[in-house]
Amino acid sequence: MNNQPLKGFRILDVTNVLSGPFCGYQLGLLGAEIIKVEAPDGDLARQLGANPSWNEQRMGISFLAQNAGKRSISLNLKSEAGQQIFLELVKTSDALIENFRPGVMDRLGLGFEVCKATKDPIVYCAISGFGQQGPLKDNPAYDQIIQGMSGVMDITGSDNTPPYRVGYPIADTVGGLTAALAVSAALHQKTSQYIDVSMLESVLTTMGWAVSNLLMHQVEPTRVGNENMTSAPSGTFQTRDGLINIAANQDRQWEQLVAVLHAPALKEDIRYQSREHRKANRHALKADLEAILSRRSTDEWMTEFQAANIPAGPVLSVREALELEQIQMRGFTQKIQQDHPSGTIDVVTNGFLLNGERLKAESPVETLGESTASILGELGYDSQRIDLLKNEGVIG
Numbered sequence: 001m002n003n004q005p006l007k008g009f010r011i012l013d014v015t016n017v018l019s020g021p022f023c024g025y026q027l028g029l030l031g032a033e034i035i036k037v038e039a040p041d042g043d044l045a046r047q048l049g050a051n052p053s054w055n056e057q058r059m060g061i062s063f064l065a066q067n068a069g070k071r072s073i074s075l076n077l078k079s080e081a082g083q084q085i086f087l088e089l090v091k092t093s094d095a096l097i098e099n100f101r102p103g104v105m106d107r108l109g110l111g112f113e114v115c116k117a118t119k120d121p122i123v124y125c126a127i128s129g130f131g132q133q134g135p136l137k138d139n140p141a142y143d144q145i146i147q148g149m150s151g152v153m154d155i156t157g158s159d160n161t162p163p164y165r166v167g168y169p170i171a172d173t174v175g176g177l178t179a180a181l182a183v184s185a186a187l188h189q190k191t192s193q194y195i196d197v198s199m200l201e202s203v204l205t206t207m208g209w210a211v212s213n214l215l216m217h218q219v220e221p222t223r224v225g226n227e228n229m230t231s232a233p234s235g236t237f238q239t240r241d242g243l244i245n246i247a248a249n250q251d252r253q254w255e256q257l258v259a260v261l262h263a264p265a266l267k268e269d270i271r272y273q274s275r276e277h278r279k280a281n282r283h284a285l286k287a288d289l290e291a292i293l294s295r296r297s298t299d300e301w302m303t304e305f306q307a308a309n310i311p312a313g314p315v316l317s318v319r320e321a322l323e324l325e326q327i328q329m330r331g332f333t334q335k336i337q338q339d340h341p342s343g344t345i346d347v348v349t350n351g352f353l354l355n356g357e358r359l360k361a362e363s364p365v366e367t368l369g370e371s372t373a374s375i376l377g378e379l380g381y382d383s384q385r386i387d388l389l390k391n392e393g394v395i396g
Contacts, residue, residue, distance in 0.1 A: 004031025
């Protein structure tokens with residue numbers, strides 16, 4: 001069985017930093033051939049990451065994390081010859097993703113209509129902070145800007161803290177996933193399509209009850225810390241040696257919880273008689289539960305909760321999460337052999353198995369323009385012409 005549903009599709013990845021490269025990486029894991037079109041100075045992410053030496057080599061960790069399996073061509077799209085080469089690539093491709101500000105590709109003469117006139121069908125996906133229309137369309141946007149303007153920061157934290165950003169670039173990654181979903185669907189339509197991805201709208205789409213309660217019942221979302229406003233007890237609780245998340249959202253789970261805790265008085269307490277009562281008295285309930293939970297370790301409680309089928313889990317560090325046996329046995333990360341910047345690197349893949357198998361990148365992360373000559377050769381350029389283009393600054 002073919003475990004690469006996008007095998008046979010070629011996609012031009014004309015993107016930088018995270019949202020677009022993450023989209024291209026996910027499409028590549030699904031089997032598409034990804035050609036990464038980079039400016040002569042490369043994707044900015046090549047200079048970003050925790051290892052300064054790798055940044056200097058233009059192989060920063062931020063770039064390595066999202067670009068395995070892609071072929072890199074370095075192309076000056078501001079030059080007429082570079083634009084011509086790009087359109088030749090469009091002729092051989094099924095889709096294109098870009099994350100410039102709205103209008104940039106049109107000003108370069110490489111917008112959707114030009115690409116469609118060059119190759120029909122073509123799927124053209126433009127990722128931007130706010131979308132291609134509207135009063136904000138020309139505003140620059142980074143992840144934290146979108147987190148702030150979407151309301152995500154306003155509902156993150158507790159009632160006695162200022163708004164907090166989420167601890168990773170959620171707007172970029174959600175925007176990239178949204179684009180990957182749209183491109184995957186559009187490729188199977190076999191017609192030219194223009195996809196306009198707004199990172200702001202992508203994030204708002206994922207905000208669940210925070211948006212829905214406001215739209216349907218005019219309930220303003222607020223910062224509630226680690227509490228789950230839809231239920232109680234449902235949140236983070238202190239144990240003897242750390243934190244544990246418990247989500248006893250159903251009456252049945254609540255009854256199981258008080259049984260495991262050997263706390264019949266809580267079950268009989270009038271403040272906790274129903275789901276709505278528990279929600280209204282969540283802070284008192286939290287204090288009562290922590291008085292019991294603090295007597296034992298998180299691991300001890302986890303053993304009992306799992307035996308009773310109570311939804312619960314420890315609060316882990318990123319390292320601890322990656323070291324979980326569950327993550328290890330499903331092959332979530334991939335070790336890739338690299339010539340540069342190191343012998344091997346470890347990258348994450350995606351969040352699913354397909355027919356029981358993990359989808360992985362089929363080639364290492366390339367240096368800037370590593371495949372420029374081979375890609376141009378496939379287009380019919382000989383070595384002499386390639387050298388001339390390099391001397392003219394058309395290619396890197």
